[in-house]
Amino acid sequence: MPDTPAALGKSHSATPVRAIRTTLSNRVALSIPPASQTYEPLVKAALRHRLLYRIFAPSFLVCWILATTWSARMQGGLSGLGLGGLLSVPLTPVTLGSAGAFWCLSAVPVVVLRKVYLTVAPTAAFSPSTILRSALAKPSTPPAILCYASSSILVAFLHIVMTYTYGSPSGEDSHLTLFVKSKKHPYYLNGRVLYLISSQIVVALAYFVRNAMLDRFAVHWTELSTTPNRVQTRIDHLARVLTALLAVGIFAGLCVAGHILLFGVARSIVLPILFKIPIVSRLLRPFMAHFLRGRFTLTLLARHWSLVTRTYYLGLTTLVSWEFAESAFDEAVSVAHHTGAPTPTLISGTTSADAYYKHFAYAELREVACNDTPEGGARRTELFTDQKYHPSLWTTLAREALLTLGRDYQLLLRRGKPSAAAPAPPPPPPVSKPPLPATPAQLIRGPVLKASPSSPLRNVLDTIASDGALPAAVASTAEAAHLPELFRSVLHTDAAAQTAVATLRKKEEDVKGLVQRTRTRWRDALAALVEDGLPKGMLEATMEVREWWTRERVHKRVEASLPNRQLDVLVIDVLSALVCASLTEDQYGVVQRDIPKILEALLDFLQAIEDYQTEVNAMYSPPSEEELPKLSPKEIAQKDTLAMEVAKASEILSEVGDALKDGVVHIVRTFGDKLTAFKFPPRTARKLQGFVDYS
Incomplete structure (x- = not known):
């Protein structure tokens, strides 16, 4: 049969078409996922777990202990309950209900407030007046005052309810009704209740001022290690608990003393003045006229001493519940072991825009960099030999670390002052276009006849018209x-x-x-x-x-120059430890090309620290033996105060300075003569030579 065109076409279409196989492919390198997708969700989950089991649970335990103490006291203690009754008080329904209500009214609002307004940036203020002024200008101030005041008042009402529930046999202190029992004046307010509530308000305001002066809404990192020694951690926790209890006890006593003074001034001076105002007097007389009978004296205070002690213990328990509820917000968390790729997750965490998450990432990276076990060596090798991501893990880490140190280095050079805004570029000069010559058509459209001049009367009418020049x-x-x-x-x-x-x-x-x-x-x-x-x-x-x-x-100004010193210490430790480990664990030498940049950054930062240290030390010169007898006691006290502030400033500078020195010394001792293979700028080489000679 002849090969027709149709048959040829059919035979060609039946032949399969195959692509040429090759091992070459256009692979696009992956980029490291952002921290918002990998690291931050893990940290948020760990923080939720910490909120439940490290904050809410211990704070409820503290509130339960305090409610048990109040229940036992209101029922007469050991003499009124006996040993068996005293042991059964913590498990009674009334005690458990009171503990739950106490926890909901005192600990929970404070925890929510601290969680919402927690910040990493400390307040840049140099005196107590500027600290308080800056705190009052923050948006967190009105919610904080409202939270503390309402919580303290509700705790006072809970205490009154518990008093009437148990029927306290403590005499006149049990009469804590809102109005006094008087048929003639049924709306007279009970002075004991007002004293109790006003005492709680003073405690709330004083606690807010204390938190503002201590800058409690800013994170104060207490534990930089994510895997600390358990025994040492327990000792540190016990020391902090005892210190907090002692501080809260003294603070509660000061609050009660201040409230006694304020209450006396209000009853003896402010209230009589208010009653001399006609309208205000008519409004207050049905409720407070009985307070004008007699004066506020120490004998009156002595007759109601049980009420004073009651306010002290109530304020103390309120402060203890607040203090323990806020104590666990400054600890680091470990999250990398919850993921299958811990090293890329940590490197992604260092790129976070939030310094709070960045601090956690560097704290865990320091554990990896300083871990001498085979597991730590394997994770460091994975970091150095990464070829999966572009830019690589080490390149990303080194870049972010140097940028973090560079920003804080520039802030130190400016002595804590914000960077000056870049001047706006001058506007371009207007381009003047030459007038185009008139075309014949434009000439034809223009007026051909010359306009006749208007009369003076017409000019005046045009001037005063509604659309004239004068209106x-x-x-x-x-x-x-x-x-x-x-x-x-x-x-x-x-x-x-x-x-x-x-x-x-x-x-x-x-x-x-x-x-x-x-x-x-x-x-x-x-x-x-x-x-x-x-x-x-x-x-x-x-x-x-x-x-x-x-x-x-002086030390406050130095703190403003190094606000992120804990993070800087972590970054320095991570970089120096990884550079030293790269000598034996870096197979491709990817770290060695960045060693000059890292050493230059560390030495420049150290030089700025030392220059500032010299400047701070020059502020105080100890008086000589000839000058000391000539100084007055006030001048001597001022000298001692300045010496203490300079010493505190030196400690702040030493936090970063010692970390920089230790890091450079560690690198110099690890590499030794191999550092001659690198090229450094002359200034960096001279500074580095001093460390080489010292080592």
């Missing part, structure tokens, strides 16, 4: 007087409008100057009145307190 000037002046500065540039710039705007600005400046002069005059008059009325000793004490309140501290 337009008046309207633009009125608009310029009321519009903001942003919109004034679009108005007419005639002389009348500019004059009106200048007049308004001058009036505004005159009013501001008058207010400032009045404030200064009142302040000077009040200061003169205080100086004339107060005794000399009290005046000197007041001036000393004012000087202490407003004086800038």
Whole structure:
């Protein structure tokens, strides 16, 4: 049969078409996933676990112990319950219910408040006055005050309910009703209840001020290691618990003493003044008229001493529940062992934009870098020999670490001041276009005949018309007087409008100057009145307190220059440990190419620390033996205070300085003569030579 075209086409279509097989393929290198997808979800899960089992559970245990103590005290203690009854008090339904209510009213609101407003950046303030002023300007201040005040008041009402539940036999202290039992005056408020509630409010406000002065909403890292020694950790926890209990006991006593003073001033001075105001007097008389009978004296305080002790114990238990609820927010967590790729997960965590997660990542990376076990060596080898990601794991880690140190190095050079904003580029000059020549068509469209001049009467009518020049000037002046500065540039710039705007600005400046002069005059008059009325000793004490309140501290300024020093220490330890391990564990030498950059960054940072240390040490010079007898006791006290502040500043600088020295010494001792194979800038080489000679 002949091969027809149809048959040929059919035979060709039946032949399969196959691609040429090759081992070459266009593979795209993977990039390291962002921290928001890999590391941060793990940390959030670990923080939720810590919130349940390290914060909520211990705080409930503390509240249960405090509620048990109150229940046993209200029932007469050992003498009223006996040994068996005393042992059964913690498990009674009333005690368990009181403990749950106490926990919900005291610990839970404080934990939620701390969790919502927790921050890593500390407050940059140099004196107690600026610290408190900065705290009051934060958005967390109104919620914090409201939380502490409402929690303390609700705890006071819970205590009153427990008192009536158990029927406390403590005499007059059990009469804690809102109104006194009087048929003639049924709306007279009970002074004991007011004293108890006002005491709790003072405790809440004092606790807020204490937290503001200690900057408690900023993280204070207490444990940098994620795998610490268990015995040492328990000893540290016990020491912190005992220290916190002692501090809270003293603080509660100071709060009660301050409340007694404030309550006496309010009852003896403020309340009589309010009753002299007609409208206010009519509003307060049905509720507080009985407080005007008699004066607030020490004998009155002695007759109600049981109420004073009750307020002390109530304030102490409230403060203890708050303090223990906030104690576990500053500890590091370990999350890399929960994933199948721990090393890439940790490297991804170092790229997080949130310094809170970045701190956790570097804390766990330091454990990997300093681990001498075979498992630690295998993880470091995986980090050095990575070829899966682009950029590689080591490149990403080194870049992020050097950027972190570089930002803090620049902040140290600026002495804690924010970086100056880059000046805006000048606007380009306007391009003037030459006028185009008129075309014949434009000439034809233009007016051919010359316009006849208008009469003087017509000019006057056009001027005063609704759309004339005079009404337009008046309207633009009125608009310029009321519009903001942003919109004034679009108005007419005639002389009348500019004059009106200048007049308004001058009036505004005159009013501001008058207010400032009045404030200064009142302040000077009040200061003169205080100086004339107060005794000399009290005046000197007041001036000393004012000087202490407003004086800038040297160590606070140094803290503002190194706000992230704990993170810097972690980064330095990670880099130095990994560089030293790369000598034997880096098969391809990927770390060696970055050693000059790392050593240069560490030595430059160390030089800046040493320069600042020299500057701080120059602030204090100890008096010589000839100068010491000539100094007054006040000057000697000022010298001692300055010496203490300089010593604290030196300790802060030493945190980073010692880590830098240890890291450089570790690298120098590990590499030894092999460092001659690298090229360093002259300044870095001179600094490094000192470490080589020392080693």
